[in-house]
Amino acid sequence: MSLTQQQLTHLQQLETESIHIIREAAAEFDNPVMLYSIGKDSGVMAHLAMKAFAPGKPPFPFLHVDTTWKFSDMITFRDQYAKDNGIDLLVHINEEGKASGVNPFDDGSNHYTGVMKTQGLKQALDKYGFDCAFGGARRDEERSRAKERIFSFRDKHHQWDPKNQRPELWSTYNTRTRQGESVRVFPLSNWTELDVWLYVLRENIPIVPLYLSAVRPVVERNGTLIMVDDERMRLLPGEVPMMKSIRFRTLGCYPLSGAVESTADTVPAVVREMLMTTFSERQGRLIDFDEDGSMERKKREGYF
Amino acid sequence: MGTDADLIKSDIRAYLDKYEQKELLRFVAVGSVDDGKSTLIGRLLHDTGMVYEDQLAAVKKASNLEGEEDEIDFSLLTDGLRAEREQGITIDVAYRYFATDKRKFIIADTPGHIQYTRNMVTGASTANVGLILIDARLGVLQQSRRHATIASLLGIPHLAVCVNKMDLTDFDQDGFNAIRDEFAEFAKDLSFKDVTFFPISALKGDNIVSNSPKTPWHDGPNILEYLENVPVAADYNLEDFRFPVQTTLRPNLNYRGFAGQISSGTIKVGDPIMTLPSGKTSTVEAIDLLGVPVQEAFCPQSVTIRLADEIDTSRGDMFVKPENTPNVQRITEAHLVWMSETALDTEKSYLLKHTTQTMRAEVEHIDWKLDMDTLEHVPAATLDLNDIGYVRISCTRALYTDPYAKNRATGAFILIDSATNNTVAAGMVGGQSSLLELEDLLKEARAGSALPPRTQVSTRERYDRLGQRGATVWLTGLPGSGRWALAYALERRLFDEGRTATVIVPTGEDLDGVLSAARAATDAGLIAICAFPSPSKADRDLVREKVGAERMFQVFVNTDPALCLERRPNAEHEGFEAPEDAAVEVSLDAGRLLAAVGEVLKGLSDAGQFDRPSH
Numbered sequence: 001m002s003l004t005q006q007q008l009t010h011l012q013q014l015e016t017e018s019i020h021i022i023r024e025a026a027a028e029f030d031n032p033v034m035l036y037s038i039g040k041d042s043g044v045m046a047h048l049a050m051k052a053f054a055p056g057k058p059p060f061p062f063l064h065v066d067t068t069w070k071f072s073d074m075i076t077f078r079d080q081y082a083k084d085n086g087i088d089l090l091v092h093i094n095e096e097g098k099a100s101g102v103n104p105f106d107d108g109s110n111h112y113t114g115v116m117k118t119q120g121l122k123q124a125l126d127k128y129g130f131d132c133a134f135g136g137a138r139r140d141e142e143r144s145r146a147k148e149r150i151f152s153f154r155d156k157h158h159q160w161d162p163k164n165q166r167p168e169l170w171s172t173y174n175t176r177t178r179q180g181e182s183v184r185v186f187p188l189s190n191w192t193e194l195d196v197w198l199y200v201l202r203e204n205i206p207i208v209p210l211y212l213s214a215v216r217p218v219v220e221r222n223g224t225l226i227m228v229d230d231e232r233m234r235l236l237p238g239e240v241p242m243m244k245s246i247r248f249r250t251l252g253c254y255p256l257s258g259a260v261e262s263t264a265d266t267v268p269a270v271v272r273e274m275l276m277t278t279f280s281e282r283q284g285r286l287i288d289f290d291e292d293g294s295m296e297r298k299k300r301e302g303y304f
Numbered sequence: 305m306g307t308d309a310d311l312i313k314s315d316i317r318a319y320l321d322k323y324e325q326k327e328l329l330r331f332v333a334v335g336s337v338d339d340g341k342s343t344l345i346g347r348l349l350h351d352t353g354m355v356y357e358d359q360l361a362a363v364k365k366a367s368n369l370e371g372e373e374d375e376i377d378f379s380l381l382t383d384g385l386r387a388e389r390e391q392g393i394t395i396d397v398a399y400r401y402f403a404t405d406k407r408k409f410i411i412a413d414t415p416g417h418i419q420y421t422r423n424m425v426t427g428a429s430t431a432n433v434g435l436i437l438i439d440a441r442l443g444v445l446q447q448s449r450r451h452a453t454i455a456s457l458l459g460i461p462h463l464a465v466c467v468n469k470m471d472l473t474d475f476d477q478d479g480f481n482a483i484r485d486e487f488a489e490f491a492k493d494l495s496f497k498d499v500t501f502f503p504i505s506a507l508k509g510d511n512i513v514s515n516s517p518k519t520p521w522h523d524g525p526n527i528l529e530y531l532e533n534v535p536v537a538a539d540y541n542l543e544d545f546r547f548p549v550q551t552t553l554r555p556n557l558n559y560r561g562f563a564g565q566i567s568s569g570t571i572k573v574g575d576p577i578m579t580l581p582s583g584k585t586s587t588v589e590a591i592d593l594l595g596v597p598v599q600e601a602f603c604p605q606s607v608t609i610r611l612a613d614e615i616d617t618s619r620g621d622m623f624v625k626p627e628n629t630p631n632v633q634r635i636t637e638a639h640l641v642w643m644s645e646t647a648l649d650t651e652k653s654y655l656l657k658h659t660t661q662t663m664r665a666e667v668e669h670i671d672w673k674l675d676m677d678t679l680e681h682v683p684a685a686t687l688d689l690n691d692i693g694y695v696r697i698s699c700t701r702a703l704y705t706d707p708y709a710k711n712r713a714t715g716a717f718i719l720i721d722s723a724t725n726n727t728v729a730a731g732m733v734g735g736q737s738s739l740l741e742l743e744d745l746l747k748e749a750r751a752g753s754a755l756p757p758r759t760q761v762s763t764r765e766r767y768d769r770l771g772q773r774g775a776t777v778w779l780t781g782l783p784g785s786g787r788w789a790l791a792y793a794l795e796r797r798l799f800d801e802g803r804t805a806t807v808i809v810p811t812g813e814d815l816d817g818v819l820s821a822a823r824a825a826t827d828a829g830l831i832a833i834c835a836f837p838s839p840s841k842a843d844r845d846l847v848r849e850k851v852g853a854e855r856m857f858q859v860f861v862n863t864d865p866a867l868c869l870e871r872r873p874n875a876e877h878e879g880f881e882a883p884e885d886a887a888v889e890v891s892l893d894a895g896r897l898l899a900a901v902g903e904v905l906k907g908l909s910d911a912g913q914f915d916r917p918s919h
Contacts, residue, residue: 006537006540006542006570006602007327007537008328008604008605009324009325009326009327009328010324010326010327010328010407010408011324012605013328013604014328015594015606016565016604016605016606017604017606019565019594019606020550020564020565020606023550023551023563023564023606024550024660026551027550027551027619027660051594051595052563052594052606053553053555053563054592054594054595054608055553055555055559055592055595056553056554056555056556056559057555139399139401140401146398146399146400147396147397147398147399162396165396166726166727167422167425167426167643167718167727167730168426168727169425169426169429169430169716169718169727169730170429170430170712170713170716171430171565171713172657172658172659172716172717172718174657174718174720174725174726174727176655176720176722176725177725178725189399190399190401190410192401192403192408194323194403198320198323198324201320202324268316268317268320269316271316271320272312272313272316275312275316275319276312276313
């Protein structure tokens with residue numbers, strides 16, 4: 001990785017490509033925005049954006065679509081991160097959805113996330129007239145992502161047409177849109193989950209503490225550990241929160257995010273657990289996590 | 305995976321340090337489904353620990369097997385894709401990731417079907433290595449030659465020829481050698497740095513991740529060993545410094561940096577640079593690598609360069625070294641791979657995006673296209689989906705290019721159809737590096753458009769917008785024959801049918817004025833209906849000359865002369881020369897107006913007015 005060898009490691013290569021992508025989009029679109037979900041991938045993407053325009057700030061705002069059911073730690077982290085980095089952070093809440101009382105307990109998770117996340121995102125994009133939205137999705141997350149372009153076109157209804165994607169060659173990106181159309185740009189397309197963790201470690205990127213193990217109040221439902229994050233958590237008859245050492249692999253709305261029991265309280269320890277599982281156990285739940293879990297997360301994050 | 309797995313358990317930080325140092329290698333696997341490409345990829349993913357047990361269990365179940373791994377149909381691992389394709393999701397390149405102890409890999413998985421060339425070109429554009437599969441029983445097919453030709457054209461440096469299904473030929477060494485020799489003979493005219501041959505069985509796992517005992521005569525590496533060791537660092541062009549400016553960073557009055565990714569070459573603080581197109585020179589005062597000052601930088605790093613002098617430079621410009629300049633040209637020769645269902649239209653202008661600049665461009669001439677069966681160069685009037693041709697392109701500004709064979713970053717461009725915003729072609733600059741004197745080079749850099757001053761909208765594009773070709777419908781007949789009544793009735797009927805037509809109303813008395821208007825309307829793709837008197841053959845010949853014979857649709861309004869005289873007794877009826885070459889002849893005797901309109905409409909339709917022009 002030294003300059004004299006004039007050769008980049010894979011992580012440096014991913015970094016330089018992502019920076020090129022972010023600068024290219026910032027230069028070619030009129031009104032870009034960076035979607036910020038507070039998760040580790042968002043953290044890496046935001047970090048790359050800061051580096052891309054150093055010593056200045058990214059020439060675009062960040063947008064968090066707040067479902068109002070995020071872990072309170074996430075909101076605290078979000079506000080602190082924006083403040084520390086001088087980020088222009090927009091927060092959008094689907095007020096109609098909120099007023100209608102949609103929530104993760106009474107409504108199916110699909111309906112709830114559809115209203116608060118996907119609809120909320122569309123509202124925000126329309127409200128501000130963004131023609132480009134950066135997203136932190138990776139191609140290794142699940143299959144339909146594997147063939148999505150880095151610059152992924154959306155029609156004026158924010159729809160992705162997987163059957164009609166623009167060819168994408170070299171690093172020559174087609175950014176052309178008409179009024180009302182937009183492009184989702186995924187700078188982390190070629191990163192894997194391990195790459196993201198490694199970069200978090202190498203660059204000292206702050207992450208929400210929930211990614212690391214700590215003793216927290218949880219209840220167990222259908223084999224899943226759900227954290228009791230605030231007084232809105234509805235306990236079933238007979239359910240008593242217990243204190244367990246847990247962490248989260250993905251972060252979303254707290255009643256929908258399952259925790260894992262773990263003592264990994266540092267990033268290397270988390271990576272070690274992740275890799276050990278991958279290499280030796282490979283149980284069904286990991287697959288669920290990798291395929292369906294991230295698909296659900298993708299929906300939650302409203303990337304389509 | 306032994307060593308890495310141990311390290312993860314014993315010392316995770318040491319493992320992460322090691323993981324970080326891994327090189328990245330991108331490869332594209334080429335071959336049709338029957339060649340065993342899916343099986344090979346599935347095998348590689350499985351044998352490098354990328355397949356989860358329940359996935360494997362599902363595959364075993366689908367293979368109707370209970371255990372033995374050497375009988376598993378590994379193609380089923382990527383068959384998820386095929387199922388998706390049936391649902392219409394996968395008609396495209398998918399990217400897959402795996403890592404070994406030595407390298408991290410990105411596979412561009414390109415399904416083999418009708419859109420193959422387009423997909424393969426997309427996957428190949430960034431690949432360091434191409435894997436081509438050849439069926440050991442079938443030998444070198446034309447398809448193998450085609451794949452190799454495309455891989456070579458896309459500048460893939462290293463080719464791995466996998467002679468697959470060796471198990472079905474009993475690992476016959478002579479057969480393998482024959483294929484190797486035949487392919488090597490063919491490939492020596494291509495531009496690969498190296499071509500390596502592997503006798504494999506993707507199904508049985510021979511020579512994939514370990515050397516097979518069944519091929520003791522093969523002393524070369526197995527495929528994974530090859531992928532882990534093929535030298536890719538040397539594939540970067542570190543000779544010719546090219547830096548397309550992406551954006552200018554000016555966070556405060558004391559900082560003015562030019563951000564971009566180094567396309568090729570190296571740069572260090574103190575180096576002299578020249579910016580194109582202005583030709584102004586300065587020296588590099590500082591290089592910032594993502595916020596950290598460095599003394600030197602190299603391709604493909606994304607950096608910010610600060611100059612000693614204030615030079616007026618912005619996105620689309622390129623920094624080079626004064627003693628090493630690219631080709632600067634407004635007219636370039638290039639290979640084009642056509643990627644759109646809509647064929648190349650040499651009459652229209654496209655948008656050309658090259659590095660960080662986008663401009664208008666026209667394909668002036670198609671020198672040849674590749675006959676995909678014979679691989680010979682054949683003449684062509686256009687390029688259709690998946691065609692590869694060699695063309696000459698004129699641009700509104702100068703491109704700063706190197707031949708693609710020498711520089712994949714500055715030799716590549718895309719064409720975009722500005723009417724649909726689709727990417728329609730991939731371009732690779734051909735020819736040689738030119739040796740222009742600096743003065744001539746700068747003259748070219750600052751010269752005006754090389755596009756001829758003519759319409760950049762083609763007849764086909766207009767057709768696609770309007771659904772009609774455009775014509776001048778010229779009504780000829782005696783005074784009182786009903787030309788004007790017919791003209792307006794025809795306009796109404798065309799409009800009602802969704803067509804776009806207009807009646808040309810003269811503002812003066814002369815035919816020239818009407819012809820100018822008719823021609824403009826016809827050029828625009830409208831149906832221009834003219835009822836202006838043209839009693840003589842000479843008048844109509846003039847119309848034909850000015851509007852174009854193929855666009856003039858002459859209607860003889862042959863109403864009973866007695867009726868005409870009765871309707872317009874005071875007009876000049878003498879000397880009328882009836883047309884002998886009218887496309888349609890109608891009569892406007894009493895009560896025939898609607899019938900006449902129908903006849904003209906049918907005539908227009910029969911003449912192909914509503915059919916898409918072929919060029």
